[in-house]
Amino acid sequence: MTKRVTLADLADQTGLNISTVSRALSRPDRVSNETRRLVEKVASQLGYETNVAARNLSRGTTDTILVLASSFSGQAISPIFTGILLGVCEEAKALGLNVMLRQYLAQPISASDVIRYLQAGVADSVLLVATEQWLPAADRGPDQEMLPIVSIFNDLTTAGLTSVMTQEGDGYVAIVDHLVERGHRHFAFVSGPAGSGHEHTRYNAVKNRLSTLGLGKKLIRLEGGPFDMASGTKAAQAFLALKKRPTAVICCSDGLALGFMHTILGSGLRVPEDVAIAGYDGMDYTAFTSPALTTVIQPTLEIGRVAVQVLADIHNGRITTPRLVALAPTFVVRQST
Amino acid sequence: MTKRVTLADLADQTGLNISTVSRALSRPDRVSNETRRLVEKVASQLGYETNVAARNLSRGTTDTILVLASSFSGQAISPIFTGILLGVCEEAKALGLNVMLRQYLAQPISASDVIRYLQAGVADSVLLVATEQWLPAADRGPDQEMLPIVSIFNDLTTAGLTSVMTQEGDGYVAIVDHLVERGHRHFAFVSGPAGSGHEHTRYNAVKNRLSTLGLGKKLIRLEGGPFDMASGTKAAQAFLALKKRPTAVICCSDGLALGFMHTILGSGLRVPEDVAIAGYDGMDYTAFTSPALTTVIQPTLEIGRVAVQVLADIHNGRITTPRLVALAPTFVVRQST
DNA sequence: CTGTTAGCGCATTCAA
DNA sequence: TTGAATGCGCTAACAG
Numbered sequence: 054m055t056k057r058v059t060l061a062d063l064a065d066q067t068g069l070n071i072s073t074v075s076r077a078l079s080r081p082d083r084v085s086n087e088t089r090r091l092v093e094k095v096a097s098q099l100g101y102e103t104n105v106a107a108r109n110l111s112r113g114t115t116d117t118i119l120v121l122a123s124s125f126s127g128q129a130i131s132p133i134f135t136g137i138l139l140g141v142c143e144e145a146k147a148l149g150l151n152v153m154l155r156q157y158l159a160q161p162i163s164a165s166d167v168i169r170y171l172q173a174g175v176a177d178s179v180l181l182v183a184t185e186q187w188l189p190a191a192d193r194g195p196d197q198e199m200l201p202i203v204s205i206f207n208d209l210t211t212a213g214l215t216s217v218m219t220q221e222g223d224g225y226v227a228i229v230d231h232l233v234e235r236g237h238r239h240f241a242f243v244s245g246p247a248g249s250g251h252e253h254t255r256y257n258a259v260k261n262r263l264s265t266l267g268l269g270k271k272l273i274r275l276e277g278g279p280f281d282m283a284s285g286t287k288a289a290q291a292f293l294a295l296k297k298r299p300t301a302v303i304c305c306s307d308g309l310a311l312g313f314m315h316t317i318l319g320s321g322l323r324v325p326e327d328v329a330i331a332g333y334d335g336m337d338y339t340a341f342t343s344p345a346l347t348t349v350i351q352p353t354l355e356i357g358r359v360a361v362q363v364l365a366d367i368h369n370g371r372i373t374t375p376r377l378v379a380l381a382p383t384f385v386v387r388q389s390t
Numbered sequence: 391m392t393k394r395v396t397l398a399d400l401a402d403q404t405g406l407n408i409s410t411v412s413r414a415l416s417r418p419d420r421v422s423n424e425t426r427r428l429v430e431k432v433a434s435q436l437g438y439e440t441n442v443a444a445r446n447l448s449r450g451t452t453d454t455i456l457v458l459a460s461s462f463s464g465q466a467i468s469p470i471f472t473g474i475l476l477g478v479c480e481e482a483k484a485l486g487l488n489v490m491l492r493q494y495l496a497q498p499i500s501a502s503d504v505i506r507y508l509q510a511g512v513a514d515s516v517l518l519v520a521t522e523q524w525l526p527a528a529d530r531g532p533d534q535e536m537l538p539i540v541s542i543f544n545d546l547t548t549a550g551l552t553s554v555m556t557q558e559g560d561g562y563v564a565i566v567d568h569l570v571e572r573g574h575r576h577f578a579f580v581s582g583p584a585g586s587g588h589e590h591t592r593y594n595a596v597k598n599r600l601s602t603l604g605l606g607k608k609l610i611r612l613e614g615g616p617f618d619m620a621s622g623t624k625a626a627q628a629f630l631a632l633k634k635r636p637t638a639v640i641c642c643s644d645g646l647a648l649g650f651m652h653t654i655l656g657s658g659l660r661v662p663e664d665v666a667i668a669g670y671d672g673m674d675y676t677a678f679t680s681p682a683l684t685t686v687i688q689p690t691l692e693i694g695r696v697a698v699q700v701l702a703d704i705h706n707g708r709i710t711t712p713r714l715v716a717l718a719p720t721f722v723v724r725q726s727t
Numbered sequence: 728c729t730g731t732t733a734g735c736g737c738a739t740t741c742a743a
Numbered sequence: 744t745t746g747a748a749t750g751c752g753c754t755a756a757c758a759g
């Protein structure tokens with residue numbers, strides 16, 4: 054890497070002052086056309102690249118977003134994570150921002166951790182992905198200054214964080230309506246991890262919709278556990294042991310649905326003839342299982358993009374108060390129902 | 391975020407000099423126990439966090455790894471990417487390094503791009519994930535200084551880059567042997583994207599193994615395309631149109647295998663009775679499809695970890711010449727064969 | 728529109 | 744072991 058080319062070198066070469074060169078590069082409009090062109094020419098000639106550490110130190114900002122992924126290893130979020138991350142990266146690139154990634158496995162993330170990062174100048178803003186637990190900073194008084202932090206996938210508005218996620222209720226309402234229309238009257242809900250906010254929201258959506266339709270008592274709940282496939286098989290075994298089995302099974306995730314269906318099919322039952330199964334998330338594979346899974350597609354890419362936009366809005370003061378941004382999911386009917 | 395606490399503040403509070411405070415924090419052993427303890431106490435009291443921009447500028451390093459993901463959106467690498475990224479993050483955390491992420495969709499990455507990042511001080515080293523094309527810097531003479539760049543998943547040693555990947559041949563040899571042992575004598579290989587290095591390597595591994603077993607002429611090739619499921623269905627249609635169909639199908643990825651199997655099952659053929667199908671990659675879902683897919687599991691997490699270790703080794707001069715690090719995959723037999 | 732002057736916060740010489 | 748001084752490379756006031 055030969056040696057480092059600095060503004061001073063460009064100043065020497067062009068005969069201009071360092072500050073002029075700096076301006077020509079960062080604020081081309083505040084400089085004469087002539088010097089701008091000269092500087093640009095010499096800069097590319099010498100292969101000048103502005104040193105980010107120096108820029109950051111001088112400006113006091115970093116132009117980077119820190120992504121804190123909670124259960125990024127757990128099967129829970131992992132498959133969805135890719136889409137979100139892609140959206141985040143794309144939007145960040147569009148806005149000229151960097152993306153820094155850090156994982157927090159199974160540990161709760163506390164506000165003070167995040168504030169520490171912010172303070173250290175690691176990043177200007179933080180994206181919390183799939184963070185169930187958020188411990189607000191105890192020592193922060195009511196100084197209403199809003200932190201540049203956005204939660205993805207979990208509604209943390211009550212903790213003062215703007216959140217971006219899918220309108221989950223809508224998806225489950227669509228599933229219920231579809232199954233009822235297909236003639237189903239007995240339902241099972243395969244639950245996600247106990248205590249999960251998603252779990253809670255989703256189960257309630259199903260429950261409430263069924264109640265509205267006068268079928269509130271026709272729903273049982275099967276314990277799944279984590280959002281993964283193995284938990285789905287466990288729930289399926291419980292299902293098979295039932296004396297009177299529901300005809301329609303609504304799962305808290307595609308992973309659960311796949312594991313569930315695998316076991317059901319293995320037992321000799323037919324899907325959807327004997328049991329209709331619906332998933333949730335919209336994983337790629339759902340369209341290619343046999344039978345293909347009915348599911349609800351989450352707009353992961355869009356969620357990632359929007360989260361970054363929201364962060365930018367907070368950063369430049371266009372958003373000053375916590376809010377919930379909920380995007381619409383897409384319901385797709387396939388062979389499993 | 392109240393205001394920024396700096397070394398100067400600690401110096402004031404402790405009555406020590408800034409440089410002493412700095413030393414106490416970064417080189418505790420070069421300072422008396424007394425001052426060390428004093429500084430630590432006051433630092434935590436005031437909530438001091440060292441400013442990374444300043445440290446980076448002063449030291450001339452960044453302690454961060456830049457991850458450049460190539461086709462990270464394409465279905466190709468995406469599912470595997472999660473595992474790798476997790477491994478990278480874990481190891482990076484263990485070594486006290488940051489991870490910065492950037493995507494390069496469908497664009498070839500050139501050495502000069504990477505060198506630019508390095509020069510700008512965005513990162514100290516670079517991890518290329520799934521980079522098929524690598525254009526060496528034309529202007530770099532034979533200055534044998536090795537760049538802190540590692541390629542993951544693609545063997546770029548010929549271009550002078552140390553590479554970390556799976557020993558792909560082994561996996562396909564295992565598949566072939568298994569199928570032959572099961573009595574199969576006619577094979578099809580569902581290919582990945584044309585021109586892909588993986589595609590080439592994998593097909594050859596199959597071809598060569600069959601030749602060794604005297605079955606070299608019993609292999610046909612079905613064009614798949616990208617590593618995704620849709621391409622698998624396309625290949626399956628071609629397969630179904632064949633007059634004389636092979637009894638065993640070896641796919642270039644799990645996605646292809648899933649799409650292929652979906653279509654095959656939909657046509658009324660049975661798996662594995664009529665057609666045996668094997669995938670490659672070890673995606674989670676393969677264990678829960680019906681029938682479950684025989685496949686080869688890539689040690690993605692391990693690959694990520696090792697790549698970071700290798701980067702560290704290059705960085706501190708323990709590795710000075712390009713090499714290929716190939717990890718062993720795991721073959722798993724399931725219902726589809 | 729351009730040059731001068733000061734820092735940004737820290738690490739690291741060199742003396743003491 | 745500690746203190747004083749210098750510089751990392753760039754940006755941003757402030758004059759001119």
